[in-house]
Amino acid sequence: KGTICKMAGLPASWNPADLDIVIPTIRNLGFLEQWRPFLQPYHLIIIQDGDPTRKITVPEGFDYELYTRTDIERILGDKAWAISFKDSACRCFGFMVSKKRYIYTIDDDC
Numbered sequence: 001k002g003t004i005c006k007m008a009g010l011p012a013s014w015n016p017a018d019l020d021i022v023i024p025t026i027r028n029l030g031f032l033e034q035w036r037p038f039l040q041p042y043h044l045i046i047i048q049d050g051d052p053t054r055k056i057t058v059p060e061g062f063d064y065e066l067y068t069r070t071d072i073e074r075i076l077g078d079k080a081w082a083i084s085f086k087d088s089a090c091r092c093f094g095f096m097v098s099k100k101r102y103i104y105t106i107d108d109d110c
Contacts, residue, residue: 016041018101022094025108026050028057036061042104045094049085067093 021039023029024047032039036059044064048056052068072093073080083093091105 017043019043020045020094020098020100020103022047022091022098022103022105023108024049024088024091024094024105025056027108029108030057030059031108032059032062043100045098047090047094049088049090065097067097 019042021042022045026049029046040062042063044058044062046056046058046064046066048054048066048068052070056066058064058066069080069085072083072090075097076083083090088107094105095103
């Protein structure tokens with residue numbers, strides 16, 4: 001709680017339920033194991049870039065939603081073109097679907 005608060009510039013006395021973490025990815029998210037102590041209290045919104053039929057794995061125990069290009073096209077219909085793919089800008093969809101007060105975003109390869 002404290003580390004993410006400091007990184008995101010949030011007050012120390014805030015509720016983790018007020019924050020979503022958005023992650024654009026083209027790969028499995030095994031790296032989350034190393035970040036479990038910091039990220040597990042938060043809801044993750046994962047936006048899968050690339051082949052929507054490929055199954056992305058997320059370690060057990062994380063609270064998350066996973067969206068692919070197929071989901072975005074279903075949800076946005078003829079406006080799906082507005083969400084860029086083939087770059088990390090697909091994270092914008094995560095910003096759109098979040099209902100939290102704060103959004104923090106990370107990359108899967110940094």
